[in-house]
Amino acid sequence: xxxxxxxxxxxxxxxxxxxxxxxxxxxxxxxxxxxxxxxxxxxxxxxxxxxxxxxxxxxxxxxxxxxxxxxxxxxxxxxxxxxxxxxxxxxxxxxxxxxxxxxxxxxxxxxxxxxxxxxxxxxxxxxxxxxxxxxxxxxxxxxxxxxxxxxxxxxxxxxxxxxxxxxxxxxxxxxxxxxxxxxxxxxxxxxxxxxxxxxxxxxxxxxxxxxxxxxxxxxxxxxxxxxxxx
Amino acid sequence: xxxxxxxxxxxxxxxxxxxxxxxxxxxxxxxxxxxxxxxxxxxxxxxxxxxxxxxxxxxxxxxxxxxxxxxxxxxxxxxxxxxxxxxxxxxxxxxxxxxxxxxxxxxxxxxxxxxxxxxxxxxxxxxxxxxxxxxxxxxxxxxxxxxxxxxxxxxxxxxxxxxxxxxxxxxxxxxxxxxxxxxxxxxxxxxxxxxxxxxxxxxxxxxxxxxxxxxxxxxxxxxxxxxxxx
DNA sequence: CTTCCTCTTTACGAATTCTTTATAGCCTTC
DNA sequence: GAAGGCTATAAAGAATTCGTAAAGAGGAAG
Numbered sequence: 390x391x392x393x394x395x396x397x398x399x400x401x402x403x404x405x406x407x408x409x410x411x412x413x414x415x416x417x418x419x420x421x422x423x424x425x426x427x428x429x430x431x432x433x434x435x436x437x438x439x440x441x442x443x444x445x446x447x448x449x450x451x452x453x454x455x456x457x458x459x460x461x462x463x464x465x466x467x468x469x470x471x472x473x474x475x476x477x478x479x480x481x482x483x484x485x486x487x488x489x490x491x492x493x494x495x496x497x498x499x500x501x502x503x504x505x506x507x508x509x510x511x512x513x514x515x516x517x518x519x520x521x522x523x524x525x526x527x528x529x530x531x532x533x534x535x536x537x538x539x540x541x542x543x544x545x546x547x548x549x550x551x552x553x554x555x556x557x558x559x560x561x562x563x564x565x566x567x568x569x570x571x572x573x574x575x576x577x578x579x580x581x582x583x584x585x586x587x588x589x590x591x592x593x594x595x596x597x598x599x600x601x602x603x604x605x606x607x608x609x610x611x612x613x614x615x616x617x618x619x
Numbered sequence: 620x621x622x623x624x625x626x627x628x629x630x631x632x633x634x635x636x637x638x639x640x641x642x643x644x645x646x647x648x649x650x651x652x653x654x655x656x657x658x659x660x661x662x663x664x665x666x667x668x669x670x671x672x673x674x675x676x677x678x679x680x681x682x683x684x685x686x687x688x689x690x691x692x693x694x695x696x697x698x699x700x701x702x703x704x705x706x707x708x709x710x711x712x713x714x715x716x717x718x719x720x721x722x723x724x725x726x727x728x729x730x731x732x733x734x735x736x737x738x739x740x741x742x743x744x745x746x747x748x749x750x751x752x753x754x755x756x757x758x759x760x761x762x763x764x765x766x767x768x769x770x771x772x773x774x775x776x777x778x779x780x781x782x783x784x785x786x787x788x789x790x791x792x793x794x795x796x797x798x799x800x801x802x803x804x805x806x807x808x809x810x811x812x813x814x815x816x817x818x819x820x821x822x823x824x825x826x827x828x829x830x831x832x833x834x835x836x837x838x839x840x841x842x843x844x845x846x847x848x849x
Numbered sequence: 850c851t852t853c854c855t856c857t858t859t860a861c862g863a864a865t866t867c868t869t870t871a872t873a874g875c876c877t878t879c
Numbered sequence: 880g881a882a883g884g885c886t887a888t889a890a891a892g893a894a895t896t897c898g899t900a901a902a903g904a905g906g907a908a909g
Contacts (some may be wrong), residue, residue: 464740476726481848483732485879488740489719490733496706502713503720510718510740531791533838545866546840559892581885583868589887601885775855809895812858819898830898839865840896 426450460486524617656680754847
């Protein structure tokens with residue numbers, strides 16, 4: 390199964406937003422939207438999209454600032470939309486980190502082609518991605534580091550594998566069996582006691598209040614679930 | 620010394636070619652040109668440019684075919700220029716492998732910005748660099764020398780290879796296996812004990828306080844990592 | 850032949866991690 | 880309200896791994 394790319398659309402015009410959502414969804418993209426730069430950053434942190442399409446003029450935080458902010462932390466493709474066709478504006482946006490600039494009005498087919506071109510250049514699938522983000526968590530698989538709320542935490546290899554696996558499958562319940570197989574390998578004497586101990590240790594390291602887990606919640610008789618956003 | 624990017628410009632209008640050559644050269648790009656797709660491929664094979672700017676309509680081999688041909692063998696950025704502004708043409712070019720499409724007439728500053736954006740995405744290869752810099756470290760691969768905090772250190776060949784490899788992959792954790800394969804060659808009786816000894820020796824030579832390593836940190840049960848910045 | 854340097858191998862204490870066990874608490878069911 | 884199953888937490892023992900020192904092997908230079 391091919392996972393569809395996640396696209397975040399940022400614009401303050403509800404009508405354009407609606408058109409884009411529909412067109413992109415029709416082409417099997419996973420779409421979310423935001424109406425200004427600040428909420429866009431929130432969605433970005435929670436959802437970790439593969440591409441961002443943003444308007445330039447917006448309330449709260451304009452497209453240029455959004456580009457710069459995103460570029461500080463990510464290399465994901467950014468496509469800027471704008472009614473402004475002046476050259477200086479284009480240059481400014483491209484130098485702020487945008488990958489492409491499309492002047493409104495534009496043909497939806499052209500935009501889709503530019504989206505395909507941008508995604509083609511960064512063909513990373515979730516499993517191979519080096520940096521995994523989910524809410525307060527950032528997992529750098531290359532550096533083998535995990536930080537929570539900006540603070541790096543030291544995890545043992547098993548804890549690291551367990552948490553990474555949970556984050557990869559965030560939002561869904563994973564059975565004890567699945568988790569044990571993922572961390573200890575399928576052919577093993579699977580004992581759910583391990584899991585309890587490790588989940589406990591993990592919670593002590595990442596939860597604000599380990600007695601009231603917020604990230605790793607337990608689903609009795611089934612397994613555990615990781616939630617990035619409360 | 621920063622190597623200037625090599626750009627191949629393909630167009631059959633001598634006048635436009637002249638304008639582009641001058642503008643790009645003025646911005647420190649290394650420019651060569653071709654007047655049709657076939658000769659462009661020849662220059663590409665000979666010269667190995669970092670980016671291609673091409674017109675669509677050309678004799679002998681048009682821009683679309685050139686895109687496809689280049690994409691078969693390379694992932695380098697391609698920017699298409701054309702007088703045709705129809706959407707289908709744009710979509711066709713982008714899907715043929717072009718990274719960007721600019722309609723003539725265009726502002727030279729915009730084109731330059733798009734060139735910068737395209738080159739920014741292209742990954743530079745560290746392996747080819749003669750002089751590697753990372754924080755307090757300078758590796759002169761030509762002279763086979765390494766200096767730390769301005770002070771040259773004497774390293775044995777294996778130590779040199781090990782440290783160079785670590786610096787090349789700075790920031791990421793390298794497994795014992797990877798390191799052993801890199802320094803001693805893959806087909807070898809791999810014994811992690813070597814590594815401990817060599818890392819220890821290396822630390823004694825480059826760390827300010829070998830008992831509290833700052834540059835070469837160890838990720839227990841996984842491997843080692845080189846950190847340039849504290 | 851001796852000396853120096855580098856590479857390989859071994860050994861051991863210290864630190865960390867993994868596994869196991871035990872105890873207490875919670876929820877559902879009867 | 881009691882019983883049974885699941886879960887959370889602490890703690891102890893076993894097993895690995897890390898860092899370091901040191902000794903032997905091989906080769907090059909004097």
